[in-house]
Amino acid sequence: MQPVSTNESGSLQNPETEIISLKLRWFSVLAEKRGRREEFHKAEKGITVEKLMDELEKEFDAFTLYRPHIRTGVNNAYAGPDMVLSDGDEIAFITPVSGG
Amino acid sequence: MQPVSTNESGSLQNPETEIISLKLRWFSVLAEKRGRREEFHKAEKGITVEKLMDELEKEFDAFTLYRPHIRTGVNNAYAGPDMVLSDGDEIAFITPVSGG
Amino acid sequence: MTEERTDTHWIQIGGLLPELGEVSGFVRRDHCGAVNLFEGVTRNHDSGRGVESLYYDSYDEMALAECRKIIGDAARRFGLGAAAILHTTGEVPVGRTSMIVAVSSPHRKESCEAVLHIIAAIKRDVPVWKKEFFSDATTAWKEERGRK
């Protein structure tokens, strides 16, 4: 979970951009489709929830299908799309819940 | 609970009027004031619930006090004041209930 | 004590109350996703006065008959799977249960509405009466303190 680069944050185009590590958590239908319940994901410092979801769409087809209905939890609380993520954050992708 | 007179019913003025026996049941505050939980009461055949309550008022002061709030049960079901009572009927005087 | 159990209702007036799990087991049905159980409990105050204990009197036979009507009505109105009304009598100290009402229904909303409906009907029609034993050592039947 340490940043792989220690230099000051640069622009998104800068190859020296600081990298953070995020813990992604998958549940229910997304865990089945993803084939795992958690994974680490490297991203550029300053990434928002929405940008992270954009990245995931590129490599996870089922994510695209469910995305309109997904709410995100960051560190065990609901968080909006504009939330900026920090190194070590835990992000959960919450499809419509059905407990009870 | 047998009628004490077996002749045909006469008018209220007729001393030969047929007499029926009713079982009165007392609960809660009325049982305490009455000093008993049940008793037999003789009345003229054809008596209504309302007329029975008029009779009871003459000899049971507390009854008068609670009467505006009393509902009557005849043979385990609520009954209105005009109900005509029959020999052997069981009449309960139900002050406002407070179960639960 | 009087008790009646059928396929769809369980009514008990007087006697010891059963365990909640037994009541839940009685009312649950495979087509019902909701079980709701309500317990009336003696609380330590009423209208600003401290309460130590309650004593319940009842007209057992008629109470049973009224509960039967109430359950029949609620079962039709709310589509219940089954229902139970269990009311103890005699002394019930603070913190102890005087009454259990339980129902099952396909969906949750009806189960809660049915319980409220049944309790309201019990408090209106079932011949059971409460005497309050206050902290100041006085006592009063509820109807001596005016209409609810």
Added chain:
Amino acid sequence: MTEERTDTHWIQIGGLLPELGEVSGFVRRDHCGAVNLFEGVTRNHDSGRGVESLYYDSYDEMALAECRKIIGDAARRFGLGAAAILHTTGEVPVGRTSMIVAVSSPHRKESCEAVLHIIAAIKRDVPVWKKEFFSDATTAWKEERGRK
């Protein structure tokens, strides 16, 4: 399985559900005349299809945090004495309980309203998911079948 007990709430996500009597004993308070307990039970049908069993997945830590918020909100809104949310996970066959919600309150109406309010909030916000095992041997997560 994760669990949290304080003076005023008991939350459990996963694990075996306790006896109803234990839950009732936890929530009851001397100033509360009403205890209401709701059980969510697996029913044998959903939207016209036969159901054999349910399987619940959960995000335990966040579910616990959400339940804590829900109880705090309901306690203030309805003046509860205490409340419990207990949700099992894994397989829950027809007729078995998946969730218990329990509250105490001074008066009955608030207890039933609070239970409905809490269940609605759970179904909206607590990260627990249901997979249905149908009688025709197919399965589906609830969210695969469209929004509720």
